[in-house]
Amino acid sequence: MCKRSAVNVREMENPALGFPSPSFVPATQQTDLEDMVPLCTWNNAKSRGRGDLVPAIKFRHCSLLRSQRCDTGLKASRLLWKYWLCFCEILGRKLHLSLCLNSLICKVDCFNGYKMSLAIYMRSLAGDQRLDITQDVKPPKSLYIEVQCLTDYGEFEVEDGTLTHGLPLWQHTDLVVVVCGLCGMWILEFVGRSLPLDEILSLRINL
Amino acid sequence: MAEEADVLGQDSDGDSEEVVLTPAELIDRLEQAWMNEKFAPELLENKSEIVECVMEQLEHMEENLKRAKKGDLKVSIHQMEMERIRFVLSSYLRCRLMKIEKFFPHILEKEKTRREEEPSILSPEEFVFAKEFLANTETYLKDAALKHMPPNLQKVDLLRTVPKPDLDAYVFLRVKERQENILVEPESDEQRDYVIDLEEGSQHLIRYRTIAPLVASGAVQLI
Numbered sequence: 001m002c003k004r005s006a007v008n009v010r011e012m013e014n015p016a017l018g019f020p021s022p023s024f025v026p027a028t029q030q031t032d033l034e035d036m037v038p039l040c041t042w043n044n045a046k047s048r049g050r051g052d053l054v055p056a057i058k059f060r061h062c063s064l065l066r067s068q069r070c071d072t073g074l075k076a077s078r079l080l081w082k083y084w085l086c087f088c089e090i091l092g093r094k095l096h097l098s099l100c101l102n103s104l105i106c107k108v109d110c111f112n113g114y115k116m117s118l119a120i121y122m123r124s125l126a127g128d129q130r131l132d133i134t135q136d137v138k139p140p141k142s143l144y145i146e147v148q149c150l151t152d153y154g155e156f157e158v159e160d161g162t163l164t165h166g167l168p169l170w171q172h173t174d175l176v177v178v179v180c181g182l183c184g185m186w187i188l189e190f191v192g193r194s195l196p197l198d199e200i201l202s203l204r205i206n207l
Numbered sequence: 208m209a210e211e212a213d214v215l216g217q218d219s220d221g222d223s224e225e226v227v228l229t230p231a232e233l234i235d236r237l238e239q240a241w242m243n244e245k246f247a248p249e250l251l252e253n254k255s256e257i258v259e260c261v262m263e264q265l266e267h268m269e270e271n272l273k274r275a276k277k278g279d280l281k282v283s284i285h286q287m288e289m290e291r292i293r294f295v296l297s298s299y300l301r302c303r304l305m306k307i308e309k310f311f312p313h314i315l316e317k318e319k320t321r322r323e324e325e326p327s328i329l330s331p332e333e334f335v336f337a338k339e340f341l342a343n344t345e346t347y348l349k350d351a352a353l354k355h356m357p358p359n360l361q362k363v364d365l366l367r368t369v370p371k372p373d374l375d376a377y378v379f380l381r382v383k384e385r386q387e388n389i390l391v392e393p394e395s396d397e398q399r400d401y402v403i404d405l406e407e408g409s410q411h412l413i414r415y416r417t418i419a420p421l422v423a424s425g426a427v428q429l430i
Contacts, residue, residue: 036356036357036360037356037357040356040357040359040360041357044359064357064360065360068353068356068360068363069363069368071352071356072348072352072353072363072368073368075347075348075351075352076344076348076369079344079347080308080309083308110343110346110347110350113339113343113346114340114343117335117336117339117340117343118304118336120335120336120339121304121332121333121335121336124331124332124335125258125262125300125332131262131293131296131297132297133297133300133301133304135297136290136293136294136297136298137297138294139291139294140287140290140291140294
């Protein structure tokens with residue numbers, strides 16, 4: 001019984017992903033719970049007046065406690081994982097369906113309670129504003145804008161020699177505007193020279 | 208963006224007083240709090256005053272954008288800036304919630320046993336969330352597992368079963384203010400403790416437990 005519980009806990013984690021597999025359903029978990037009852041009954045019955053059985057009783061009690069820890073740990077880990085999937089845009093809707101089908105592992109009420117707590121938290125934080133922390137899960141992408149160049153500046157090449165970070169603006173010129181979203185700096189580079197934002201705006205660039 | 212933001216800070220006497228920050232300084236503080244929270248193994252002190260100020264700034268920015276001309280280049284730039292700030296803010300709050308969910312019995316126990324003069328690591332909203340999380344988890348464990356177990360095994364001590372944060376985890380840090388005579392405790396019995404100085408601007412890989420007070424005071428930044 002203990003071995004089964006420990007194996008369930010180990011197998012719960014998907015080695016490929018590094019976290020519990022949502023579809024993992026230990027077939028032996030119900031058996032473990034059922035096995036605990038007769039074991040405990042035996043322990044209680046033999047514990048009175050049988051001093052010679054004390055080591056065996058203690059050993060079985062430790063086994064029962066271990067099995068309790070494994071089973072509750074398994075349930076708690078899966079619950080925590082399903083809570084964290086709330087923040088995953090892709091799986092959000094599928095998650096509810098899998099919960100309904102897999103009621104042995106997680107009760108829908110508990111999950112709904114968690115979502116309610118989360119909603120109350122977000123509402124109390126933001127007040128009149130809307131702050132949904134289940135959104136904005138990925139960092140914002142760099143912003144690319146399309147510009148039309150009014151003056152022919154000739155051929156242009158970015159520092160790394162590629163044009164993958166920007167868009168060609170004009171049919172006969174390779175003027176590229178690269179906006180680095182993370183550092184907020186606007187760089188206009190052509191023929192190895194970089195321009196600050198003020199100079200860019202002064203070039204009469206139309207969006 | 209509003210020109211200045213007022214953030215509640217503390218002067219040397221420990222009394223609260225308003226500290227005026229520029230928006231750039233406010234965002235810088237938010238990013239510092241975000242990185243510290245991301246890399247620290249335990250839940251750090253809440254920075255609700257920074258969160259409130261940032262949300263006010265976001266509201267101001269949104270109002271300004273509504274008044275701006277359509278097709279203005281600056282609209283795109285400001286929208287991008289707002290998305291960045293919103294991501295950092297959401298990530299910071301998510302990080303805190305995940306730590307609360309992971310270590311909730313210990314956090315609530317620490318909150319229960321803290322003294323009046325000690326600052327709380329939980330904001331009032333987080334405290335409510337943590338309490339509800341505890342109640343939900345206890346109900347779930349009882350319904351899903353414990354009630355099927357023998358009567359004398361139907362209780363579980365969450366303080367003992369839920370793991371504590373690993374304060375001996377190693378973290379990278381950058382020193383912002385020079386620190387002297389930092390005591391590094393030995394990892395094993397064969398080693399002895401020793402003292403190091405942390406020079407400003409230097410970067411180190413060190414056990415979190417050693418520098419936890421420095422993170423709280425802002426003398427070092429986790430990276």
